[in-house]
Structures are given as C-alpha cells and as structure tokens.
Amino acid sequence: MMSDEGARLLAGRQSLHQSLDSLTLYYDGRCRLCLAEIHFLTARNNRGLLSFVDINDQGFAEAGHPVSCAAAMAQMHARLGNGQLLTGVPVFAEAYRRADLPFLAWLLSRAWTRPFLDLGYAWFARYRHSISRVIGPTLLRLARRWSSDGKGRQN
Numbered sequence: 001m002m003s004d005e006g007a008r009l010l011a012g013r014q015s016l017h018q019s020l021d022s023l024t025l026y027y028d029g030r031c032r033l034c035l036a037e038i039h040f041l042t043a044r045n046n047r048g049l050l051s052f053v054d055i056n057d058q059g060f061a062e063a064g065h066p067v068s069c070a071a072a073m074a075q076m077h078a079r080l081g082n083g084q085l086l087t088g089v090p091v092f093a094e095a096y097r098r099a100d101l102p103f104l105a106w107l108l109s110r111a112w113t114r115p116f117l118d119l120g121y122a123w124f125a126r127y128r129h130s131i132s133r134v135i136g137p138t139l140l141r142l143a144r145r146w147s148s149d150g151k152g153r154q155n
Contacts, residue, residue, distance in 0.1 A: 020097065021081030021082055022049050022050070022081040023049060023050055023051070024050075024052070024053060025051070025078045025091065025095060026065065026078065027053070027076070028055060028073060029057070031129060031132050033131060033136045034132075037143075038052050041095055044099035045098070046100065055069045055073065066083075067085065075088050076088060078091040089118055
C-alpha cells in the first residue's frame with residue numbers, strides 16, 4: 001500500500017507531466033552521434049511528447065519549419081507545442097524532461113552549469129561530424145541495441 005506522501009508525490013509528478021507541451025527536435029540525420037541521441041530519446045518517448053525532424057530530409061526547406069537548415073546545422077533547435085523556439089543546451093534539458101530523465105533535465109537547466117555547458121556545446125556542435133566519425137558508429141550501434149531491447153521503455 002502506498003503512503004499518503006508517496007501518493008502526493010506521484011500525483012504531483014503526473015500533473016507535471018500532463019502540463020508539458022510537446023517538443024519537436026530538429027536534428028542532423030547525417031551525424032551518427034545525433035542519430036544515437038535521437039534513438040535514445042525515441043526509446044524513452046513513452047508519453048509521446050517528443051517528435052523528430054531530420055533537417056537533411058528532402059523537402060525540409062519547403063515544409064515551413066521555423067528554423068532554416070543552416071541555423072539547425074549550427075546548433076540544435078526545437079519547437080515547443082506553443083510555438084516557442086529553443087536553441088542549444090535548453091533543447092536537451094526540455095527533451096530530457098519529456099523523456100522522464102529528471103536529473104539530466106535539472107542539471108542542464110541550472111544557471112550555474114550553463115556557462116560551461118554552453119561553451120562545451122558550442123565546441124561540440126562545431127566539431128560534431130569529426131567527433132562522430134570517431135565515436136559515432138559505436139554510440140549509434142549501442143543506442144539502436146538499447147532501444148530495440150526495450151531498455152529505454154518504462155513500464
């Protein structure tokens with residue numbers, strides 16, 4: 001039997017989840033590290049709050065997305081259900097929040113971590129294809145295996 005405090009915490013968590021907007025992530029499908037992240041998030045998208053758009057898909061430019069391919073190649077972009085556009089590190093904080101990864105979401109959304117995270121992400125975004133050539137295939141293989149095993153899904 002669940003305690004009253006446990007029931008209140010569960011109810012609070014459920015109401016928090018219900019209040020989250022959907023989030024559309026614009027990603028570089030030619031980057032294996034990016035694909036690994038998308039596989040990871042897809043496997044954890046239990047509430048269906050995340051959707052994904054490959055900026056390299058044919059017709060991306062004509063589809064009326066709120067971000068250009070060039071801007072999305074420079075840094076990660078996402079659009080909340082209310083239309084607000086996010087860029088860089090906040091995209092990951094919001095994606096992890098919707099993927100039920102509260103510690104990562106919390107860590108990425110702290111003001112005291114942002115200068116370091118922004119600097120690190122700017123470096124990563126600039127060199128992601130070079131980095132991806134080295135470790136991308138392994139991480140993508142692991143992400144695919146992890147998501148196909150159902151380890152990313154919560155019961």
